Amino acid sequence: MFSSAAILGTGSFGTALASLVGHRLPEVTMIGRDPATVESININHRNPRYLSDIELPESVRSEIGMTQASQHPLILFCVPTSATRQAASDLAESGLPEETVLISCAKGIERGTGDRMSVILKEVFPNNPVAVLSGPNHAEEIARNLATCAVIGCTNEKLACELQDVFTAPHFRSYTSDDLAGIELGGAIKNVYAIAAGIAAGLNLGDNAISALVTRALAEMTRLGVRLGGRVETFAGLSGVGDLIATCFSHHSRNHRVGLALGQGKSLEDAVNALGMVAEGVPNTLSIHEAAKEADVRTPIIDAVHAILYQDMPAAWALSQLLNRDPRPENE
Numbered sequence: 507m508f509s510s511a512a513i514l515g516t517g518s519f520g521t522a523l524a525s526l527v528g529h530r531l532p533e534v535t536m537i538g539r540d541p542a543t544v545e546s547i548n549i550n551h552r553n554p555r556y557l558s559d560i561e562l563p564e565s566v567r568s569e570i571g572m573t574q575a576s577q578h579p580l581i582l583f584c585v586p587t588s589a590t591r592q593a594a595s596d597l598a599e600s601g602l603p604e605e606t607v608l609i610s611c612a613k614g615i616e617r618g619t620g621d622r623m624s625v626i627l628k629e630v631f632p633n634n635p636v637a638v639l640s641g642p643n644h645a646e647e648i649a650r651n652l653a654t655c656a657v658i659g660c661t662n663e664k665l666a667c668e669l670q671d672v673f674t675a676p677h678f679r680s681y682t683s684d685d686l687a688g689i690e691l692g693g694a695i696k697n698v699y700a701i702a703a704g705i706a707a708g709l710n711l712g713d714n715a716i717s718a719l720v721t722r723a724l725a726e727m728t729r730l731g732v733r734l735g736g737r738v739e740t741f742a743g744l745s746g747v748g749d750l751i752a753t754c755f756s757h758h759s760r761n762h763r764v765g766l767a768l769g770q771g772k773s774l775e776d777a778v779n780a781l782g783m784v785a786e787g788v789p790n791t792l793s794i795h796e797a798a799k800e801a802d803v804r805t806p807i808i809d810a811v812h813a814i815l816y817q818d819m820p821a822a823w824a825l826s827q828l829l830n831r832d833p834r835p836e837n838e
Contacts, residue, residue, distance in 0.1 A: 512575035513582045518556040520584035522645035528563035536568040544568040560649045576600040587614030594630040604633040613693035614786045617793035622690040640693040641744035642752030651677040657744045659689040688736025692746040697787030699723035700761035703754035708769015730803045761787035
């Protein structure tokens, strides 16, 4: 049983998990960089930038500096994927005990290396237990105690059950799996398809087209995810089809909102600036497209989103090309 936890990052998901875990553990420390945010969390029990209407439990405090994080037996990485390696390196400099459990809560793969977040953590902390948390988990709904399910990826069955206890509440149900690769890949790849679904909605293509797009996205995600090391059944679970549905259709989805703006004719820069938060699908389209090409996997939807974001291909033209490809059996 864990006595306390640290959460790296004071964004919306870190704040939501602080609210959740703060009701389960007697001490939770959010590690931030902005002094004003840290002060507000400590004095007002609210994050002034993200989910500001949510009052955090008394057990939640905030600090600046990784030294505070290293004092906890459980550490949650809730920083963007692009910042995970640096955050891990900074944490390593604080002298982390080898028994400290690390959980990656970010959804993406690293550009250039193609590394999943748990792989990065294992590279930096080869002797520490590493787990992942994923699923259809919008921060806004977790923080408001709306019913949510998640999956915890961990190869140690005993530790998985201990983590399951931490991430269990009347409104939050967690499951366990030992397929870290499948869980992380599902959570990462679906971000690209959320952009595609948003584009289709912005173009007013209709429910039939969007449903078909998401269905074919699941087939494509499974094909790529299995080639990259995941198990096929994982993509039929919470971190696969579950997260895909949530992020492709929810107004909470940052990636869907970026796609919607693109479909309505806005530039990528304007779409991202209007969002005001990180949409992991935008940078991850680059890393996932690279991984698909390296693995020699056919990914027409990912290719289309990549062309729209980074090759100036008009959104309507890119999606029309998807419909006009050569016919093939559905199971291919």
